[in-house]
Amino acid sequence: MFSGAQVSLYPMSDDFVGIILSAIGALDPYRPNFRIETDDVSTLIVGPPDQLFPAMRDLFVAAAGRGVHCVLAATVSRGCPGEPDDPICTPIADSRHDRPLEERVAAAVAHVEAAPRTGRIVAAQFSLYPLGSGHHMDEIYGCIEFLKKSGVFDRSKNFCTKLRGDAGPVFATLSEAFLRFGAPQGHVALDLKVSANSPTAL
Amino acid sequence: MFSGAQVSLYPMSDDFVGIILSAIGALDPYRPNFRIETDDVSTLIVGPPDQLFPAMRDLFVAAAGRGVHCVLAATVSRGCPGEPDDPICTPIADSRHDRPLEERVAAAVAHVEAAPRTGRIVAAQFSLYPLGSGHHMDEIYGCIEFLKKSGVFDRSKNFCTKLRGDAGPVFATLSEAFLRFGAPQGHVALDLKVSANSPTAL
Numbered sequence: 137m138f139s140g141a142q143v144s145l146y147p148m149s150d151d152f153v154g155i156i157l158s159a160i161g162a163l164d165p166y167r168p169n170f171r172i173e174t175d176d177v178s179t180l181i182v183g184p185p186d187q188l189f190p191a192m193r194d195l196f197v198a199a200a201g202r203g204v205h206c207v208l209a210a211t212v213s214r215g216c217p218g219e220p221d222d223p224i225c226t227p228i229a230d231s232r233h234d235r236p237l238e239e240r241v242a243a244a245v246a247h248v249e250a251a252p253r254t255g256r257i258v259a260a261q262f263s264l265y266p267l268g269s270g271h272h273m274d275e276i277y278g279c280i281e282f283l284k285k286s287g288v289f290d291r292s293k294n295f296c297t298k299l300r301g302d303a304g305p306v307f308a309t310l311s312e313a314f315l316r317f318g319a320p321q322g323h324v325a326l327d328l329k330v331s332a333n334s335p336t337a338l
Numbered sequence: 339m340f341s342g343a344q345v346s347l348y349p350m351s352d353d354f355v356g357i358i359l360s361a362i363g364a365l366d367p368y369r370p371n372f373r374i375e376t377d378d379v380s381t382l383i384v385g386p387p388d389q390l391f392p393a394m395r396d397l398f399v400a401a402a403g404r405g406v407h408c409v410l411a412a413t414v415s416r417g418c419p420g421e422p423d424d425p426i427c428t429p430i431a432d433s434r435h436d437r438p439l440e441e442r443v444a445a446a447v448a449h450v451e452a453a454p455r456t457g458r459i460v461a462a463q464f465s466l467y468p469l470g471s472g473h474h475m476d477e478i479y480g481c482i483e484f485l486k487k488s489g490v491f492d493r494s495k496n497f498c499t500k501l502r503g504d505a506g507p508v509f510a511t512l513s514e515a516f517l518r519f520g521a522p523q524g525h526v527a528l529d530l531k532v533s534a535n536s537p538t539a540l
Contacts, residue, residue, distance in 0.1 A: 141497075142496065142497055146350060147350065148352075149350065150350075152407065176536045177500065177531060178531070180495070205354065207346070211465055213496075259379050261380060294342060294344065294418075295413050295527070296344055296413055325497070325529075331379050
């Protein structure tokens with residue numbers, strides 16, 4: 137398994153460099169478990185699939201805490217066949233893929249309900265791509281059922297799904313959608329934008 | 339065929355609202371051919387697949403012209419099976435999908451070479467997802483061959499490909515990759531970030 141994300145942070149502020157640099161400290165607890173590489177467009181984080189969304193949540197909540205309009209964009213991937221297995225990308229914990237779909241939907245909802253609240257309201261928009269063969273349409277429908285029960289489902293849009301709520305359950309919902317549905321060893325990609333402090337938030 | 343994009347513009351400036359509002363005028367020439375809907379996270383443009391990347395190029399070059407660090411992020415899609423056919427989404431012009439792959443690679447390179455220059459240097463990062471069945475690996479390899487011959491190929495990264503150069507040939511390369519490879523009626527999604535004026539550009 138190879139899992140990770142290309143992550144970018146966009147603070148809509150003249151002080152974007154300062155906001156990014158001070159938010160990056162939020163990744164410190166994850167550094168021992170991740171490989172992290174930065175260039176001018178994005179930061180690559182490679183590591184355990186279960187920790188990708190918690191790491192992005194902490195990074196984004198730290199940046200948004202400054203109060204300026206801020207967006208995190210990420211391309212998240214697991215099981216990409218072109219990438220070598222990497223021992224730091226541990227298998228999905230508590231995968232439950234052997235259990236019936238209905239039970240997994242209920243477990244995913246329970247994980248979201250148990251997610252710690254951050255006090256930061258965000259809007260998230262994402263597209264989930266089950267790639268290659270081995271994914272069943274039942275899994276996709278199960279994921280949609282889960283999203284609608286997540287408590288943070290906002291609406292379906294063209295090409296993507298929109299969530300809204302506290303960053304805790306929103307990132308937990310994204311993580312559950314990414315980890316718990318589709319073939320456990322299959323290739324899944326997720327295209328994500330998360331926004332906070334928008335002056336036009338509806 | 340249904341084709342379009344969810345597009346967001348992120349100017350890293352206290353005046354992000356002013357920069358976005360003044361850049362949006364660049365979409366005026368496309369408005370007769372597009373359906374456009376905006377919310378707090380992104381703007382949906384639905385219309386002819388061939389005009390999606392020219393419209394995004396003009397929007398981005400207008401925003402980046404102010405000199406501040408600016409990013410455009412988009413989720414681009416054609417042939418999504420969940421969307422109804424829409425008469426404003428005309429079939430791909432000059433598709434050539436009946437011609438041999440090598441000839442199509444050469445035609446795509448020629449289109450990029452003929453693209454008008456904008457004078458604006460950008461970095462672009464994208465992932466191309468051929469979804470569902472009907473796409474052949476030969477088409478993917480042909481697309482990779484084209485990208486390497488495009489003149490704006492920078493490097494392969496984990497989960498994505500990076501381009502760098504004038505916005506004209508960069509957006510033309512993205513458009514060719516999106517339109518000319520994979521099944522002509524198949525579902526293709528493209529996850530894109532384009533960056534200009536980055537203080538850390540390499």
